[in-house]
Amino acid sequence: MSGTVVLTKLLHVRETEKVQAQKAYQQAIDCFENSATQLYQLLKKKEVAEETYEECMQQTTTLEKLREQVDYLEKLNAMIVHLQEEVQRARADMEAKQSDLTEAHVETKKFEKMIAHRKQREMEAQEKLEKSMMDEISMQQFLKYKNR
Incomplete structure (x- = not known):
């Protein structure tokens, strides 16, 4: 049972890391979306300016008006x-954060599976112990009644 306690504590640490990775990823997404939106707005302005x-x-x-338009x-x-x-920097950062999040998720799943396997083995060992105890009790009862 002590093995699962240690693993549970480690799982809690991994889950905390996963939550932090999720927050960092969300911030990276927000930063990327903000930058991309600004770029989109500038491209729309450029398109309008080119049409003008x-x-x-x-x-x-006048030549002055053309010069102003070219400068703009x-x-x-x-x-x-x-x-x-x-x-591009925001996209790269976002992709790195997504990779970190995926890694944190995988690590969390590993610990969850290890805990589940340990608990399963402990249950099996407990059942085996109970069966052997029942066999021993049955044997003792049989011998007790046989001697009567």
Whole structure:
């Protein structure tokens, strides 16, 4: 029984690690979603800006207005490149956290199975002991009545 107590304590530690891994994974997901949403919004802005630029090219527009539009597009492109890198880092972090969570889950399952196997063996040993005790009692009763 002491073996299962130790394993139960270790299981509790592993479950705590699993909960922490789940929290870290959820935070990584939130960070990734936030970065990806920002990137999506910037890409939409860039698309609108490019459409505006194309419209300006079709119409007669001042050179200053075209320069402003090009500068704005270049600024958006720089921000998009930066955000793409941030999204990639967030994705990599999220995948690492998912791997950690999977590993923690596997470790928890291992301890749960070890505890279940130990308890099964203890039950079997207990049943075997009870059977041998019953056999001994039966034998003693038989010998007691035989001697009468």
